[in-house]
Amino acid sequence: MDDTVFPDPITLGRALAERIATQFAAARADGRRFVLGCPGGRTPVSTYAALAELVTGRDLDHVVIAMMDEYVLDGPRRLVDAAEPYSCRRFGREHIAGPLGIPDDRFLVPDLETDYDARLAELGGIDLFLLASGASDGHIGFNPPGSPSDSTTRVVALAEATRQDNLGTFPVLGSIENVPRFGLTVGIDTIRRLSRSAVMVVHGAHKAEAATRLRAARTYDPEWPATIAADCQEAELFIDQAAADGPGAREAGDD
Template sequence: MSNPHNPIVVHPDAETLGSAVAADIADRMSEKIAAGGRFLLGCPGGRSPQTTYAALADEAANRGLDLGSLVIVMMDDYLQEVDGGWDHIPADAHNSCRRFAREDIQAVLNRAVPEEHRVPDANVWFPNPADPSAYDGRIRDAGGIDFFIIASGAGDGHVAFNPPESPVDSRSRIVELAEQTRRDNLATFPDFPSIDAVPTHGVTVGIATIAELSKAGALVLVGADKQSAFGKLADGEGYDPSWPATVYRLIDGAVLHSDAAAAGDRA
């Protein structure tokens, strides 16, 4: 049965979904900024949240929001092995989450507002592969994430790079990517010629990072390839480690927003 604490809303298309989620975020952001505080927005990369980012840019422009107080808290990034350790892949790589944050979130939002109201580079955060556990402390010290946008892997329910069976108390860390996660990312990043080109490791927020440090949130599902994910996420209660995106249920009031394509015959 559906969890009454986490409503489900099915929208006719991805654009309508993005507008609804963006309006919710903008309402909360307006209140926080008006009170003189920073607004921390937890952000995934990939396809599902793109209409939300575009609609949030429209909301910022229409409301005259000062995005200088917005902090973009990214969930993860691919890693490469260097000198026996790990570091971000190059920031200009097609699959770089740093590139995505710069071009598909920060630049999209900044184009909508005057220069003096833009998100500064210092307000785009990533976990540091040299000390990933420090990310949780940084977020906590900043007052927590005001709103977390959550997405689900199509084939295995990964959230950020947390693979199936990730424990509920896991925190920001380096992980080996599950094979299905890497296959899902062939669709997310079509410039990959094959699964062999997909990195094997990433740095990621943990399940507890999302659940314990988020004040509000929404899970977004877009596209027909997410129908299996919708079935896993729409029914049941609590966190199911076999499908990590169920972490959204641990954020009180977090809404599952799906477009009709993802909901399938349950639309």
């Protein structure tokens, strides 16, 4: 992947938002739909905030937001209530769909009854998939280390490191015991097969290992699932200086 280093997350987010806004406009001029694949969590927040500012007042009736995942509760198995502060649906509505003025019929989230991959394929795939890597184990969506390369949207048991990362994202959960143990997530093959382009976003000193592994990635490594970005079409890596300056990160990007 080509990588670009930015001084900080705000600058990174602004640059990525400008690209997305330009692609929105180009799709509208061509009279075609634009599907934006979106992760939840802390990593893309600066991008979403900048994008909302850039497209204020624009008609986005051709834009579809496709989220990556949602928490699942067990016994009986069901999606977490969308009103919960840690719900991915709530995050998507508050940070993406709401500020962009995207209604629910163009705000897609995996569910337990629908073939999500088929639904995305019917839309023509995802024009731009924004991606993020877990800091401690390289999870992408909720895909844990060891995820098969041919995996599609499914329920997975969340790795302990993923649950710890998610506790940092949603401190309202209070303790690791309150973090759900299962998640419904797009698969590794979903990301690779259905994305027309992808940008992996990594920022912060705590993501130095992620930056190292992703800059060195040449193909998918199941030990660090976020490396699937290397197999995506037109894939790029956007990182900030803090992540780039982490131990070994600069050397990994120089080969």
